[in-house]
Each structure stands twice: as C-alpha cells, then as structure tokens.
Amino acid sequence: MNKSEERVIEGRIYVLGDHVDTDQIIPAEYLNLVPTIAEEYEKLGSYALCGLPDANPPFVTPGKIKTEFSILIAGRNFGCGSSREHAPVALGAAGVRIVIAQSYARIFFRNAVATGEIYPCETDERLCETLHTGMQVQVDLNENCLRHNGDAARTPLKPLGAVAPVIEAGGIFEYARATGMIGEKDQPRP
Amino acid sequence: MSMTITETILARAAGKTTVAPGDSLWVKADILLTHDVCGPGTIGVFQREFGPKATVWDTDKVVIIPDHYIFTQDEKARRNVQILQEFVRQQGLPHYYAPGTPDYKGVCHVALPQEGHVRPGEVIYGTDSHTCTHGAFGAFATGIGNTDAGFIMGTGTLLLKVPETMRFRLDGHLPPYLMGKDIILTLIGDIGTDGATYRAMEFAGELIAQLSVEERMTICNMAVEAGAKNGIIEPDARTLDYAKARTDKTLAPLYGDPDAGVAWQKDYQVDLMEPCVAEPHSPANHALARERKNVKLDRAYVGSCTGGKLGDFVAAARILKGHSVKLDTFLVPATQTIADQLQTETIDETPLARIFSDAGCRDIAPPSCAACLGGPPDTFGRTQGAEVVISTTNRNFPGRMGSKHAPIYLASPLTVAASAITGHITDPREFL
Numbered sequence: 132m133n134k135s136e137e138r139v140i141e142g143r144i145y146v147l148g149d150h151v152d153t154d155q156i157i158p159a160e161y162l163n164l165v166p167t168i169a170e171e172y173e174k175l176g177s178y179a180l181c182g183l184p185d186a187n188p189p190f191v192t193p194g195k196i197k198t199e200f201s202i203l204i205a206g207r208n209f210g211c212g213s214s215r216e217h218a219p220v221a222l223g224a225a226g227v228r229i230v231i232a233q234s235y236a237r238i239f240f241r242n243a244v245a246t247g248e249i250y251p252c253e254t255d256e257r258l259c260e261t262l263h264t265g266m267q268v269q270v271d272l273n274e275n276c277l278r279h280n281g282d283a284a285r286t287p288l289k290p291l292g293a294v295a296p297v298i299e300a301g302g303i304f305e306y307a308r309a310t311g312m313i314g315e316k317d318q319p320r321p
Numbered sequence: 322m323s324m325t326i327t328e329t330i331l332a333r334a335a336g337k338t339t340v341a342p343g344d345s346l347w348v349k350a351d352i353l354l355t356h357d358v359c360g361p362g363t364i365g366v367f368q369r370e371f372g373p374k375a376t377v378w379d380t381d382k383v384v385i386i387p388d389h390y391i392f393t394q395d396e397k398a399r400r401n402v403q404i405l406q407e408f409v410r411q412q413g414l415p416h417y418y419a420p421g422t423p424d425y426k427g428v429c430h431v432a433l434p435q436e437g438h439v440r441p442g443e444v445i446y447g448t449d450s451h452t453c454t455h456g457a458f459g460a461f462a463t464g465i466g467n468t469d470a471g472f473i474m475g476t477g478t479l480l481l482k483v484p485e486t487m488r489f490r491l492d493g494h495l496p497p498y499l500m501g502k503d504i505i506l507t508l509i510g511d512i513g514t515d516g517a518t519y520r521a522m523e524f525a526g527e528l529i530a531q532l533s534v535e536e537r538m539t540i541c542n543m544a545v546e547a548g549a550k551n552g553i554i555e556p557d558a559r560t561l562d563y564a565k566a567r568t569d570k571t572l573a574p575l576y577g578d579p580d581a582g583v584a585w586q587k588d589y590q591v592d593l594m595e596p597c598v599a600e601p602h603s604p605a606n607h608a609l610a611r612e613r614k615n616v617k618l619d620r621a622y623v624g625s626c627t628g629g630k631l632g633d634f635v636a637a638a639r640i641l642k643g644h645s646v647k648l649d650t651f652l653v654p655a656t657q658t659i660a661d662q663l664q665t666e667t668i669d670e671t672p673l674a675r676i677f678s679d680a681g682c683r684d685i686a687p688p689s690c691a692a693c694l695g696g697p698p699d700t701f702g703r704t705q706g707a708e709v710v711i712s713t714t715n716r717n718f719p720g721r722m723g724s725k726h727a728p729i730y731l732a733s734p735l736t737v738a739a740s741a742i743t744g745h746i747t748d749p750r751e752f753l
Contacts, residue, residue, distance in 0.1 A: 150514055150515075150603065152716075152718040154694075154695075154716070154718040154719065154720050154721050155718065155719060155720065158695060158720050158725075159694040159695040159696050159721075160695055160696060160697060160698070160723075162358045162389070162390075162696075163358075163390060163395055163397035163398045163401060163697065164397065165361045165362050165365060165397075165401065165404075166362045166365070166467065167361075167362050167365025167366060167369060167467075168365065171397075182719065182720045182725060183719075184719055184725065185725075207515060208514060208515040208518070208548065211514055211515065211548065212450065212545075212716060212718060213449075213450050213694075214359070214447075214448060214449055214450040214452075214464035214465060214466055215358070215359065215466075216359070216362060216466035216467040216468060217362075219466075234515060234518065235518075236515070236518065236548055237518055237519050237548060237550055238450055238464055238465070238466065238545075241465070241466065241469065242466035242468065242469075245466060245468040245469050245472075246466070246468050293345060293482065297480075302468065303468060303469060303472055303480070304370050304468075304472060306480075307472070307476075307480075312347070312476070313475070313476060316370065316372075
C-alpha cells in the first residue's frame with residue numbers, strides 16, 4: 132500500500148523499551164498464518180504484541196482485531212530476532228501506522244520498508260522514558276518531528292535517508308517498477 | 322581498491338569490479354531458500370505481484386526445505402506444506418524436500434549445505450534470519466522477509482546495501498572444553514545484540530583452522546543475534562572439500578584482499594574464554610557456567626540449526642556416557658542424516674543413541690526445528706509452563722520456546738549435557 136500521502140499522523144501511543152524482539156511482536160505459534168491470505172492477515176493483527184510480558188497492558192483489547200494505539204514508541208534495536216515478515220505485518224494489520232524507535236534490527240526495518248506496512252522512523256531522543264502509553268501525539272513527516280501538547284514539546288525525527296525513495300514509492304515492488312527494474316503488474320517481466 | 326570477502330562476493334554478484342560499504346546494489350541470487358513458515362507468504366507475494374501464471378526466475382536456484390511445523394496436527398501448518406507442494410508441482414522445482422517422504426531432510430540450515438546447495442563465493446538469500454549460517458562456507462548469506470523473497474523469485478536479484486565489516490580475530494588454541502557456541506556467546510556478550518547491526522561479522526585468526534565445518538556453522542549462525550547482516554569465514558581446504566563432495570557444480574571461491582580496510586577489529590584469545598551461558602532473556606546476557614551453579618533447571622534440550630548437528634550430539638554424548646540425567650532431556654537431530662548417524666556413530670564402541678538412552682534421555686525426536694521456536698502447542702519439547710530450560714538453540718527471548726513464563730539459558734552441548742547430569746548449570750570441565 133502506498134502511504135506516501137499520509138504525511139501527518141495523529142493518534143495514541145503505546146510505549147515499549149529496548150530490544151523488543153519478533154517473538155514478542157508475534158509469537159511463533161501464530162506463524163501458521165499466511166500474511167497474503169486476507170482473513171489470516173487480519174488475524175495476525177489481533178495477535179500483535181501478545182508475546183509481551185504480562186506486566187504490559189494489552190496492545191489489542193481481547194476480543195478486538197484492531198489496536199487503539201496507532202503509534203509505537205520504542206528504545207533501541209526494535210524488532211530484533213527473526214526475519215518473519217509477520218512482525219511488521221501484524222503491527223500494520225492491527226492498525227499501527229508508524230514506529231518511532233532509537234534504532235531497529237536490520238531485517239525488521241527492511242521488512243517494514245519492503246512491505247510498506249509501517250513507517251520505521253528513528254529519533255535520537257529516548258522517548259520511551261519521557262512519553263507514556265495512552266498519550267495523544269502528532270507525527271509530522273513533512274517536518275520530521277513528533278509533537279505532543281500542541282507545539283509545546285517537539286521532538287525531531289531523523290530523515291528516512293537511503294530508503295526514503297522505496298517508502299515513498301510504496302514498497303520494493305513499486306520502487307522497482309518506478310525505476311524500470313520490473314514491468315507493470317500485468318506485464319511484470321522487464 | 323582492496324575489498325573484504327563480503328565485498329568481493331557482492332561485487333561479483335552485482336557485476337562490479339569494486340564496491341564500498343554503503344553502496345546500494347542489485348545483487349544476484351545464486352540460491353533462494355525458503356521453508357514452510359515463510360514459503361507460503363513468499364509464494365503469495367510472488368503470485369500477487371507477478372501474476373498467477375508467473376514462473377520463477379531459475380528453477381535450479383530455488384530450494385524449499387520444510388522444517389518448522391512438520392510433526393504437528395495443526396491444520397494450518399499442514400495446509401502450508403500443501404501450498405508448498407502445489408507450487409513445486411506447478412513450477413517444476415527440482416529442489417524440494419517433501420515431509421513424509423524419503424526426501425524429507427529436516428532443519429533447512431543444516432540440510433542446505435548437506436545437500437550441496439552451499440558453495441563458497443556465492444550469494445544465498447533465505448526467508449529465515451539464520452540464513453547467515455552459510456557464511457561458514459565463505460558464501461554471502463543473509464536472511465530476508467517474504468516480500469523481498471517474492472521479488473527475488475521473479476527477478477533473481479535484490480537491492481542491497483554493502484555492509485561495513487567487523488573483523489573478530491580469534492587466536493590461540495581451542496581447549497577441549499570450549500565449543501563454537503561458547504565463542505559466539507562470548508562475542509555477542511561483548512558487543513551486544515545490536516553490536517553488529519547492518520554489518521558483516523567476519524571471523525578470522527588461528528582458531529579457524531582448528532574448527533570443523535559444523536563448529537564454524539554454529540558461530541556464523543548466531544551472527545544475526547548481534548544484529549549482523551551476515552557472518553562469514555574465508556573458505557579453506559576443509560570447506561572446499563566439504564562443498565566439492567556434495568555438488569557437481571564448479572566452485573569459484575572468493576577471498577578478501579589482505580590489506581582490505583574494516584570498520585572495526587578486535588583480537589580475542591580463545592584460551593582465555595570459558596564455558597558460558599546466555600541468561601534469560603537475551604543472547605547477550607553472558608555469564609560463566611561455573612558462576613551460575615545456583616541456577617536449578619528442569620529441562621535440557623539439544624537441537625536446532627545451531628545446536629543439533631552431529632558434532633553437537635558427539636559432544637553431549639562424551640559428557641553423558643556412563644552418567645544419568647536428572648533433567649527431562651530432549652534430543653532433536655537437525656536432519657535425518659544426523660538422526661541416522663546417531664545410530665551408527667560410536668564412542669568406545671557404544672552408539673550415541675545408546676549412550677543417550679542409557680543416560681535416561683527421552684527418545685530421540687524426528688528431525689525438525691521443534692521447540693527451538695515454540696510453535697504450535699503440540700510441538701515436541703515446547704515449554705508449556707514455567708520450566709527452566711538449558712538449550713543448545715540460538716534464542717532465549719521471552720516465549721521463544723513456547724511459554725513466556727519459561728526462562729531459557731543458552732549453552733554449548735557440553736554445558737547442556739553436564740547440567741543435565743547435575744540438575745543445575747554446570748561447567749563441563751567437571752566431567753572432562
């Protein structure tokens with residue numbers, strides 16, 4: 132999906148710490164679900180972050196398939212571990228639109244970009260210690276910043292850099308089509 | 322310009338004479354590996370983007386090894402294997418290892434080299450983070466998601482950024498109580514689970530020649546636990562002999578230039594390393610086994626791509642011979658070949674399988690990923706409660722082996738076996 136037009140995202144945040152791994156984002160028990168099958172995509176969303184330790188509030192309310200938190204805030208190395216694309220897919224299917232972390236594990240970041248499911252943004256600020264789950268924020272990708280309390284608190288986000296053209300295009304396939312690497316969808320061979 | 326081995330491989334596969342870290346390149350695949358957990362989604366992406374009648378770019382280069390959820394009654398898991406089988410039939414893919422047939426192999430990262438699909442100097446993409454295992458053979462091998470894999474299925478290439486190289490120089494003499502698992506857990510403990518993010522971990526030094534192919538696999542397998550894009554060891558006679566014995570294809574190994582610059586280098590003396598564990602819930606939580614005697618355990622587990630190879634079972638059997646286990650002890654050979662070898666390989670004329678049964682271990686399970694990553698509730702060895710586990714596998718995140726209330730300690734098969742005898746974390750030197 133092409134999210135390039137969604138430049139300003141408002142919503143409530145869910146706050147996580149460092150090294151949140153893919154087993155916590157989507158436990159292996161649910162990897163029998165295939166992300167490209169529509170009803171299983173939805174179901175993956177309902178299990179998003181259910182592997183977090185019990186002390187965390189539920190990310191998706193039991194019985195619901197979508198989360199009330201559209202923005203995730205995390206510390207270092209978000210998404211470490213497995214190459215399971217089910218992880219960014221589960222977050223996207225649950226209704227997450229953007230993750231703001233200090234850093235990402237490589238494969239998770241790449242899968243987020245390649246699928247176009249969520250924006251993986253970075254910041255140098257340790258927001259996971261200053262913001263709290265449930266707060267309402269606004270993420271402005273035109274100005275690369277996060278705001279809360281109106282304009283009173285403004286946190287700069289890092290530009291997306293080398294992957295920006297891929298994200299702007301809407302994922303690896305759209306990027307490859309835009310650059311002539313592969314043909315249009317009905318005639319995909321170059 | 323001088324290049325590291327990772328750079329020489331990427332340059333050749335991208336059709337360039339030189340590349341530098343940070344370059345974005347279209348890098349051709351020599352092998353695309355997938356399995357039952359990520360294969361159906363990869364096929365879904367491929368057919369959605371290239372059309373239902375599209376054909377894969379090269380049938381000889383797609384290898385499908387179902388291994389994750391094989392011995393389960395889970396309906397969706399069984400359906401996923403059917404999706405693979407249907408795709409293999411439709412595309413006429415020659416390299417498929419079907420469950421329930423004599424072709425079934427087991428864990429993909431051990432089966433891939435075993436069946437001759439790993440060759441030095443080549444580029445291997447796999448829909449599994451532990452694809453970095455194959456750097457043990459001097460290949461560039463990295464884990465990718467379904468979408469990237471679907472793209473490769475149609476095009477044979479992927480846009481990659483050339484990683485910087487971190488060189489781990491390992492010198493000294495390998496003591497008999499130390500294994501590849503101790504070495505990689507020590508290194509990850511040193512640099513952290515994001516210490517090598519986006520980078521290549523290159524392992525070099527006097528130690529390499531002392532390591533079997535399997536031990537090199539153990540080390541490269543866990544490069545991703547430090548966040549690396551790939552782990553790699555330059556090929557030598559041992560790797561070339563291994564590969565040659567399993568393929569008819571001509572080998573074209575590549576090496577780094579001796580004066581190639583690296584982003585980071587550190588020297589380690591392996592004689593100074595000691596048997597260790599990674600404590601819950603991170604592979605970087607390094608602790609010495611001898612300093613964790615107070616940790617009481619419920620379960621021991623030997624298996625997986627990193628810890629279920631023949632040498633891992635030989636190591637465990639060396640310790641267990643003539644002893645009885647106090648822990649509930651699970652053994653899962655990575656492949657059927659290894660399962661067969663447990664019956665034929667001996668220590669002092671006793672088959673390994675006999676040593677394990679005499680020690681009171683559970684019956685050896687059929688080869689698969691099993692409890693390494695939890696899986697469906699009926700998975701062999703999966704934790705269901707608050708069992709404290711010591712395991713030769715590669716991850717100990719919360720819930721990794723099933724229950725999120727079950728703490729997992731990672732260790733070498735020597736340490737796991739010693740601990741199985743005593744019931745608490747035990748340095749294997751007590752039994753050697």
